[in-house]
Amino acid sequence: MRKSYSGEFKAKVVLEILKEEKTISQIASEYGIHPNQLLKWKKEAIRSLAEVLEDGRRKSDKEKETLKNKIQELYAEIGELTTKLNWLKKNLALSWTRAERIELVDFENRELPLTVQAEMLSLNRSSLYYKPVPPSPMEIAIKHEIDRIYTEDPYMGSRPITAILNREGFSISRPTVQKYMREMGISAIRPGPNLSRRNHEHKVYPYLLRGVKASFPNHIWGTDITYIRLRKGWLYLVAFLDWFSRYVVAWELDCTLEVDFVLEALHRALRIGKPEIANSDQGSQFTSQRYTTVLLGNEIKISMDGRGRAMDNIFTERLWRTVKYQEVYINDYTSPREARLGLAKFFEKYNNYRPHQALKNLTPAEVYFGNYTLKDFQ
Secondary structure, X not given: OOOOOOHHHHXXXXXXXXXXXOOHHHHHHHHOOOXXXXXXXXXXXXXXXXXXXXXXXOOOHHHHHHHHHHHHHHHHOHHHHHHHHHXXXXXXXXXXXXXXXXXXXXXXXXXXXXXXXXXXXXOOHHHHHOOOOOOOHHHHHHHHHHHHHHHHOOOOOHHHHHHHHHHOOOOOOHHHHHHHHHHHOOOOOOOXXXXXXXXXXXXXXXXXXXXXXXXXXXXXXXXXXXXXXXXXXXXXXXXXXXXXXXXXXXXEEEOOOOOHHHHHHHHHHHOXXXXXXXXXXXXXXXXXXXXXXXXXXXXXXXXXXXXXXXXXXXXXXXXXXXXHXXXXXXXXXXXXXXXXXXXXXXXXXXXXXXXXXXXXXXXXXXXXXXXXXXXXXX
């Protein structure tokens, strides 16, 4: 029998998620609930919070009557929707990632069985009954070591990393290392085609920065995602970096590689400034229509790394090395909340206190918000 959860229980679990004292995987394992269901509850709670804060006003009788009429109109359209449903079922699998389709599953809907939902969303029904299991200590240890090796030498691919891991006492195959690297969102940096994992249904934009040098604040922003280790798991960090000033305009953490946290950081960054060009790799988050629509809507040119990525992404790679060696590796984060607080302090210091030799010992914030151009640093 499918479990039904009370609103009070959901509120309790969502509150535990928002405290960020445990990872989503840990909470899912404790309660025996799929991580995607927990993320869905979290989104619903945040979405409904705005309604709760809307002065607690009830809908007027007129609004209720309008709603009633609208419902009747919708019933009249059922015939048309039946035809459209077949089209939707056919194309949904091509337009949405598997993770995005899983988020649409309603595990508590008793009128629409999981069998039907799985068929409509082109999902394997058995995968929906997966009982969440937190990553093993061995998996965590291996991923942390892959992160350390990769940060020290981002040109290193899965083959040498596998050799190093086995030399260090980890018995692991290259396919497993490749799998872990994909899950961590990393791949070796080397001249040649960009090997980042992307959705081939998404449009890829051309690279615009060959021979171009950042010449003033908000000329070029670069963005990327990196792996942040925790004692019992990991998170993902995205940042938007102004290439001219080295100023971190905005950043965000999340437990998944879905596009939502990238959009959150992007919207926060655009409240501070707006670049002429936004550069990224061809990862699915950055080729997503939801992401590119925001950029195009703000008249920002989109550039995506192709050949020559090793040199093109140097500013972001340097930032990740600094973040990890000077913050992450020396602080053994025990929870997502601890990681968020630690990184917030680090970026505050990085932007506003630490001088950069390349900036004539000015801070990134002084250059970003100052009236500087390339001539001032030549």
